[in-house]
Amino acid sequence: xxxxxxxxxxxxxxxxxxxxxxxxxxxxxxxxxxxxxxxxxxxxxxxxxxxxxxxxxxxxxxxxxxxxxxxxxxxxxxxxxxxxxxxxxxxxxxxxxxxxxxxxxxxxxxxxxxxxxxxxxxxxxxxxxxxxxxxxxxxxxxxxxxxxxxxxxxxxxxxxxxxxxxxxxxxxxxxxxxxxxxxxxxxxxxxxxxxxxxxxxxxxxxxxxxxxxxxxxxxxxxxxxxxxxxxxxxx
Amino acid sequence: xxxxxxxxxxxxxxxxxxxxxxxxxxxxxxxxxxxxxxxxxxxxxxxxxxxxxxxxxxxxxxxxxxxxxxxxxxxxxxxxxxxxxxxxxxxxxxxxxxxxxxxxxxxxxxxxxxxxxxxxxxxxxxxxxxxxxxxxxxxxxxxxxxxxxxxxxxxxxxxxxxxxxxxxxxxxxxxxxxxxxxxxxxxxxxxxxxxxxxxxxxxxxxxxxxxxxxxxxxxxxxxxxxxxxxxxxxxxxxxxxxxxxxxxxxxxxxxxxxxxxxxxxxxxxxxxxxxxxxxxxxxxxxxxxxxxxxx
Numbered sequence: 342x343x344x345x346x347x348x349x350x351x352x353x354x355x356x357x358x359x360x361x362x363x364x365x366x367x368x369x370x371x372x373x374x375x376x377x378x379x380x381x382x383x384x385x386x387x388x389x390x391x392x393x394x395x396x397x398x399x400x401x402x403x404x405x406x407x408x409x410x411x412x413x414x415x416x417x418x419x420x421x422x423x424x425x426x427x428x429x430x431x432x433x434x435x436x437x438x439x440x441x442x443x444x445x446x447x448x449x450x451x452x453x454x455x456x457x458x459x460x461x462x463x464x465x466x467x468x469x470x471x472x473x474x475x476x477x478x479x480x481x482x483x484x485x486x487x488x489x490x491x492x493x494x495x496x497x498x499x500x501x502x503x504x505x506x507x508x509x510x511x512x513x514x515x516x517x518x519x520x521x522x523x524x525x526x527x528x529x530x531x532x533x534x535x536x537x538x539x540x541x542x543x544x545x546x547x548x549x550x551x552x553x554x555x556x557x558x559x560x561x562x563x564x565x566x567x568x569x570x571x572x573x574x575x576x
Numbered sequence: 577x578x579x580x581x582x583x584x585x586x587x588x589x590x591x592x593x594x595x596x597x598x599x600x601x602x603x604x605x606x607x608x609x610x611x612x613x614x615x616x617x618x619x620x621x622x623x624x625x626x627x628x629x630x631x632x633x634x635x636x637x638x639x640x641x642x643x644x645x646x647x648x649x650x651x652x653x654x655x656x657x658x659x660x661x662x663x664x665x666x667x668x669x670x671x672x673x674x675x676x677x678x679x680x681x682x683x684x685x686x687x688x689x690x691x692x693x694x695x696x697x698x699x700x701x702x703x704x705x706x707x708x709x710x711x712x713x714x715x716x717x718x719x720x721x722x723x724x725x726x727x728x729x730x731x732x733x734x735x736x737x738x739x740x741x742x743x744x745x746x747x748x749x750x751x752x753x754x755x756x757x758x759x760x761x762x763x764x765x766x767x768x769x770x771x772x773x774x775x776x777x778x779x780x781x782x783x784x785x786x787x788x789x790x791x792x793x794x795x796x797x798x799x800x801x802x803x804x805x806x807x808x809x810x811x812x813x814x815x816x817x818x819x820x821x822x823x824x825x826x827x828x829x830x831x832x833x834x835x836x837x838x839x840x841x842x843x844x845x846x847x848x849x850x851x852x853x854x855x856x857x858x859x860x861x862x863x864x865x866x867x868x869x870x871x
Contacts, residue, residue, distance in 0.1 A: 351598065369590070372590065373583075373586055373587065373590055374586070375586075376582075376585070376586035376589055376590065377579070377582040377583040377585075377586040377587075378582065379582070379586070380581065380582035380583075380585040380586055380589075381578050381579050381581070381582030381583075382582075384578050384581070384582070385578055505794070
């Protein structure tokens with residue numbers, strides 16, 4: 342362990358030109374924010390995935406629609422509960438609507454499908470929010486680092502011109518600045534890329550879980566509603 | 577809430593990363609210090625180190641100014657040399673040789689050399705010095721006489737030895753033909769000469785000459801297609817103590833006036849070179865070789 346303050350990185354950073362320092366600062370902010378998103382998404386997507394899987398099983402195992410919805414828990418408990426609640430709310434609205442009963446039956450299927458779709462996309466939207474920033478980091482950070490590189494090398498050549506010497510000592514500081522900028526750019530981009538892809542995979546899982554749930558919900562609703570309608574009709 | 581947690585986690589993650597970068601990654605022991613001066617070693621033109629104490633020079637007349645001399649690295653080096661032989665020369669050393677230990681002798685020689693760039697070997701002084709020391713012992717005549725005789729003997733021996741050495745040195749020098757050992761080859765490179773004929777010499781002076789030559793040649797422009805011709809011009813320059821080039825003249829024209837002028841032009845444009853460390857370094861001879869252009 343070398344605790345001396347003249348460590349390479351400090352020396353490099355203090356010797357860097359303003360442009361390179363700004364680039365590095367910018368990259369540091371990007372890194373901070375992208376890791377914020379990574380930690381946050383890691384939690385939220387993981388939780389959502391688990392709840393979707395559990396909720397789907399519970400819903401399928403339930404006897405009927407109502408108990409299935411109850412098994413999903415409260416509104417805040419699971420994304421599936423929110424989707425189911427939306428659908429139930431829409432169904433209640435449809436029930437109260439001043440429409441002919443036959444027509445209602447026809448409408449119910451399409452309406453429920455649309456509502457479930459909207460619910461899913463709403464959930465997905467909230468889960469994917471901020472992910473584009475990761476994608477941006479993954480793509481832009483290397484280029485921003487590259488900008489620092491180019492700037493550092495420009496600076497080196499400038500030094501060569503000024504000092505009329507191509508000695509390694511003249512060129513080296515600029516080149517090391519440049520390399521640091523590139524390295525940090527990659528350091529930002531690599532985790533962003535990896536986690537962006539990881540999250541995309543997980544989100545696909547979540548989405549397909551929710552689509553499964555929507556299918557199951559729709560099936561069950563059609564069955565039970567048809568029965569209800571018929572019962573109502575009989576009455 | 578989760579967002580906040582994510583931010584905190586990210587913040588600590590970065591702190592940890594920076595800490596690792598600062599304290600752990602720097603543990604590598606091997607570091608290159610870019611501030612150090614760069615030494616250029618020219619393997620081809622660098623002659624073997626010159627004889628430690630060059631020598632000949634100055635007559636006894638110039639006394640000792642060891643004290644006044646600004647200490648330069650060169651003299652020290654020479655002193656340090658364990659050379660038994662004072663390569664060169666002759667006279668002066670003898671004068672004081674008897675009284676003084678060999679070390680001092682060397683010192684004096686060196687000093688003198690610096691002051692007077694004139695390479696005139698004078699054997700004369702020898703005889704004089706001897707007598708001086710002796711007179712002091714007049715009180716005991718007998719003893720003095722005996723001593724004198726013994727001293728004479730010793731002196732004669734020394735003289736013989738020195739002459740022998742001087743001859744050898746002269747022979748060697750002939751080969752080198754008077755240019756600084758460092759780029760001393762006639763065909764090339766820069767070399768400093770004292771007063772023209774003496775070899776002088778420590779490695780540091782050579783390096784200084786090399787530095788000055790390199791600085792001047794940066795400004796040297798001459799069509800490089802002339803490189804095949806292999807023509808050489810030697811230019812003597814006189815430097816001020818601050819490194820300004822005071823005078824310059826062609827001492828060995830190449831025969832090609834344009835070539836000579838290009839060399840003079842380069843010196844004129846240079847104006848300042850690195851400050852000479854010693855008086856001796858103030859007169860240098862730079863060889864301009866057309867071969868260098870094609871390198």
